[in-house]
Amino acid sequence: MLGSYIAIFSLLSQVTPSEAFHIGAVSPTTHLYNNYKATSPAHRSGLSRKNGCPSYSSLPCSREGVFNTQGKAVKSHCLSQLVERGVISQATDLQKLDEFLCSSEALNMRAKGQIPAVYYGIDLTNNFIHEGTLLQLLVLRRFLAHKFNVVIILGGGTTTVGDPSFRSRRSKASITSYDEGSNEKSVILDQECWFPNHSEENELAILNIVAKVLTKPIELDGGNKLVPSLSFASKLDKEDIDKITSNSFNVVVVNNRDLYDTVKLSEYLGTVANNTSVGRMLSRDSLKSRMSCKDGDDKKLQVNMSLAELMYMSLQAMDFVHVAAKYNAVIQLGGSDQMGNIVSGVDLSRSLGDAGKTLFGITTPLLQTPSGEKISKSVGESLIKITTETRALPFWSHFRSVDDAVVGDYLRWLTSVPLSSIQETLSKHVNEGKVLLADELTTTVFGKEYTDAIHKYWLSSDSTTMTMPAGKCSPHDYDSFVKFTECAPSITLRREQLNDGIEFGDMLDQLRTPQMVSGFFHSNRRAIREGSCRINGSLVTSVNHKITPEDFIHITSEDERSLYYVTLSFGKRQIYFVKLEET
Incomplete structure (x- = not known):
């Protein structure tokens, strides 16, 4: 075929x-x-x-x-x-x-x-x-x-x-696609051949x-x-x-x-x-750029396609x-x-x-980085990778931190906020426009309850010390905090997994993939040693510090629901939750 x-x-x-x-x-x-x-x-x-x-x-x-x-x-x-x-x-x-x-x-x-x-x-x-x-x-x-x-x-x-559109060389996808596929009979070659697939x-x-x-x-x-x-x-x-x-x-x-x-x-x-x-x-x-390239002397060279x-x-x-x-x-x-x-x-x-x-x-329009480069899968810092695992808080934080120059365009293109409201918001301060952008997109993709939880716990608190006190709370407060824990990356563990404790560095590695930013590798363990990480708001500088069941904060609602959790913070903008599985 x-x-x-x-x-x-x-x-x-x-x-x-x-x-x-x-x-x-x-x-x-x-x-x-x-x-x-x-x-x-x-x-x-x-x-x-x-x-x-x-x-x-x-x-x-x-x-x-x-x-x-x-x-x-x-x-x-x-x-x-x-x-x-x-x-x-x-x-x-x-x-x-x-x-x-x-x-x-x-x-x-x-x-x-x-x-x-x-x-x-x-x-x-x-x-x-x-x-x-x-x-x-x-x-x-x-x-x-x-x-x-x-x-x-x-x-x-x-x-x-x-x-091949607007590319100077063969796309990486078409090359790596040969890693996926199957052996099938080739009618032309009359033998088994490897056919690539997605x-x-x-x-x-x-x-x-x-x-x-x-x-x-x-x-x-x-x-x-x-x-x-x-x-x-x-x-x-x-x-x-x-x-x-x-x-x-x-x-x-x-x-x-x-x-x-x-x-x-x-x-x-x-x-x-x-x-x-x-x-x-x-x-x-769109094809011309694929069929020619420039050498060091700025001369056009023909290339194979x-x-x-x-x-x-x-x-x-x-x-x-x-x-x-x-x-x-x-x-x-x-x-x-x-x-x-x-x-x-x-x-x-x-x-x-x-x-x-x-x-x-x-x-x-093509969305661009501050340097004018098209936002694509080959761009690193300005790109958010939206997957099925993406949580609402990192998503919200990304759009809250976009470059000042693109806030107006993003609000017009990515949201349904009336143009007059966009202009009025930006006239106050660009940061208000960023919050509006992040709120609108988070509500569209995740739901308003997630946006409300972010405002209640993330914007109104110091992220380095953010916890909900142990004890009883109303069903409404309990639901909103549980929703907030769903906004951030988290893992759920069984109590027996914590019997011997889990080292801080190992726990953070399970939650956070180290990233390359501006040419520097941001190691989780290095960040712990440099004093950038906290457990339940308390500074911890030892990667070998063990997290045990005693570190978990226990909250209950008036209707007898309960949650055991630990917060881990990385710097001032990233928070993670570890929860205990309910028995």
């Missing part, structure tokens, strides 16, 4: 820029769509031929013209909110997208049981997401609130190829994060709340799909590896490859056309570095004529 052929292409095929530019009638200096001309209806249908060759239609692509959304007025309620807040930086055709969302055609589609959906793809290179992906998921929640459906594609197939562990982790964010209750107009329904494409039959496309508030998860394993190479060649212009692909800025990487754009285009046909996902969302891939899907659908749908693409 197609997935197997991609793996073989990745192993056997290499293409250089000089060779590639002879494939399509485009010079190496051609810019993205700068030779765009109006096309006839026949041309747009993908049926026009000139001199015996197929014609390819495309969207005009002046980044400062058609794609840019800045200062442009729209009528759609959903779109106007996104544009006003700067959440959408580019759109393939903003006017037509606005017309689509506002027109009677869109309303008729809903009436006929064709709910529009928005599609977003996530690669499986890691078991976490970062701020950039979180932004996309929060934008998808906005569409869900406006009665759209959402389709998430997990890149089980494309991750092993690696997106990490199932990463897939499960990303899936859980997506479910956590997208299936949180959404507040609708009028104050009512609704929980979106999540489904797996692999488990849906035609009746299920018809039901989903006829109703709003659905999230469908697709693994494109499943698609590639069922699409025959002949179908890919006839439907996708035959309707894709290689010349147009090679003219895109595998055929598998070159195919990536067509694979993502196929994904878009597929989910549009099956789930009515006619809008693709991505970061602004994904516009080239998105347009490929729009182009492919147009080239398919009546078999394709009118598709749209929108992109969000």
Whole structure:
């Protein structure tokens, strides 16, 4: 199947820029769509031929013209909110997208049981997401609130190829993907070969994060709340799909590896490859940086790019056309570095004529570090790794500590706080804006009860001495403190595990992974010796100090519930809990 052929292409095929530019009638200096001309209806249908060759239609692509959304007025309620807040930086055709969302055609589609959906793809290179992906998921929640459906594609197939967009070398993901996979019979080589695959562990982790964010209750107009329904494409039959496309508030998860394993190479060649212009692909800025690099003298050098990487754009285009046909996902969302891939899907659908749908693409601004570098999985200090294990307090603290320069943008892009309230808050002090940002995001991702607990215990106390006194307390106070212990990283131990005591250094190692910050390795044991760590607020400088059952604070509620706990603090900004398992 197609997935197997991609793996073989990745192993056997290499293409250089000089060779590639002879494939399509485009010079190496051609810019993205700068030779765009109006096309006839026949041309747009993908049926026009000139001199015996197929014609390819495309969207005009002046980044400062058609794609840019800045200062442009729209009528759609959903779109106007996104544009006003700067959440959408580019759109393939903003006017037509606005017309689509506002027109009677869109309303008729809903009436006929064709709910529009928005599609977003996530690669499986890691078991976490970062701020950039979180932004996309929060934008998808906005569409869900406006009665759209959402389709998430997990890149089980494309991750092993690696997106070459705006890269100077082959992606690390496509190289390390060969660590995962299986031996299968190669039809081409007539022998057993190793076929790379994505990490199932990463897939499960990303899936859980997506479910956590997208299936949180959404507040609708009028104050009512609704929980979106999540489904797996692999488990849906035609009746299920018809039901989903006829109703709003659905999230469908697709693994494109499943698609590639069922699409025959002949179908890919006839439907996708035959309707894709290689010349147009090679003219895109997103691929140019991958096909050349600069040496020490600032001279451009041509570099090899595998055929598998070159195919990536067509694979993502196929994904878009597929989910549009099956789930009515006619809008693709991505970061602004994904516009080239998105347009490929729009182009492919147009080239398919009546078999394709009118598709749209929108992109969000790229979140950047203070130095102007794109926040990605290769960035360290400015990146929060959001996993299924991420607790509310580290999450809250990260956004409370963002750079002053990005607070306004983050509030506009990542939250639903009214713009007037954002301006009013920032006019008081930027730190108030940071607290507002952290509060809003923590409430959205974890729940308001976690935000309230952080305010009650973290903001109102000295974190180095923060404990709740032993003894009885009201059920309300007990519940709020237990909730706070769930906000921070913690472990639960059995009493017998503490009979001989556990050394402070060993306990901290179980709770906190040592980190590399600004080039320095922050060892837990070193921090203890230097006087940066405390147990229940008391300074301890011996890594061999043993924590025993006598160190645990015991609180009980008036309704007879109880909790035994120890607090461990690392510096002034990190707190951890050790709890005793209830018997």
